[in-house]
Amino acid sequence: MRCKLVKGVLLTLLAAALLGCGAEKKMAAPHEKVPKAEAAAAAAAIVKVPAYELEYANIVDGVYDFLANGNSKRLPQQGTTGIYELRDHFNADEAVKHLGYTLLDINNDKVPELIFAFNNNEIRGKGYYGKELYAVYTFVDGQVKFVDEGWARSSLELQPDGTLLTRGNISNAEYVLAVHDLLKDGSTRCLRMYFTKAQEGAGGLEVYRSSDGRAFADGSERMQMTADEFFEMGNELSSYSTEVELLPLHEYKQSGSKFKGLAMPYLHIMGVHELQDPQADLSGYEQVSVPDPFKGADVLFRTNAELQDFQLLDLQGAANKNDGRVLYSKDRLQAGAKLYLHLSSFETIPKNGIAFKDDAGRLRKFAICVSGRDGSIYLHEID
Incomplete structure (x- = not known):
């Protein structure tokens, strides 16, 4: 369903991935008099909002502004490849229908991550769900930190144990399958990684298991595995990926909590x-x-x-x-x-x-x- 960006940009982005696995305050107008009780209640409500929610809300604001109005000035610097693809493929109304967001603590540090994912607009009960992740952000030491992203040629999914599954390719011979987890300092750790290279003179694919989270044949273990078995392994892992509950961006609220309803x-x-x-x-x-x-x-x-x-x-x-x-x-x-x-x-x-x-x-x-x-x-x- 997704379209592709300029080929050179995608190849550069995925090549980089292959090398390593690695508050909104509602202010009164100057002339408006706000009763002290209401002002105190509003201030108390603002204080209770976690810092991460305020910062994440700014990112949601920016993504919404881009998809709905074409304004890219407030987009985060990282994690937007799939979102650009979505905007190129759909008109504004459809784009905000097909993007959802959520808060989910995937590394058990008691602070949730902000996740954007594809929303197929099929309601289950009263909730929306999606499996294809576009971007993951975490909150460490008072700041938002980019974790990972997915796009047409490099899918990103969440596994039941909270790890992230990446499947991608930059050519008909170079594919990667990687599982990594998010550490509490905001960095990611490669747990296992497999990749393919063209088999010299035979026209087939060789499968390697990386020892250091990089897709280099030198220093990696050559596996007794066929290309079909490599792809089957990726399909099996993906079949167990978790659907995350989403708030659809087309129900985005300009005021109040942007995360209510999860x-x-x-x-x-x-x-x-x-x-x-x-x-x-x-x-x-x-x-x-x-x-x-x-x-x-x-x-x-x-x-x-x-x-x-x-x-x-x-x-x-x-x-x-x-x-x-x-x-x-x-x-x-x-x-x-x-x-x-x-x-x-x-x-x-x-x-x-x-x-x-x-x-x-x-x-x-x-x-x-x-x-x-x-x-x-x-x-x-x-x-």
């Missing part, structure tokens, strides 16, 4: 078997059990923000899975609340789910599912 960044759910520490203290978790759980499956649930009208649902007993019977409810779950859920065992069709209101006041419902790849637990939004 639900997924404020939850964390996992199976007990995923705990790294076998001596983990679960005494702080409230125990919640479904009636007569079949075989049983234990799940830990933790909130990163306050949730209103939280419910645990039985999806299997309802004629319509979206009208599940309420098994447990709480008017308010405080930020940092911990629940130890004893559920029915996981099968192809989810048996249990949760519901709550997001910060925009919309009721959101999610089925609790298990990955067929590694048994990890994830949430899938339902109507």
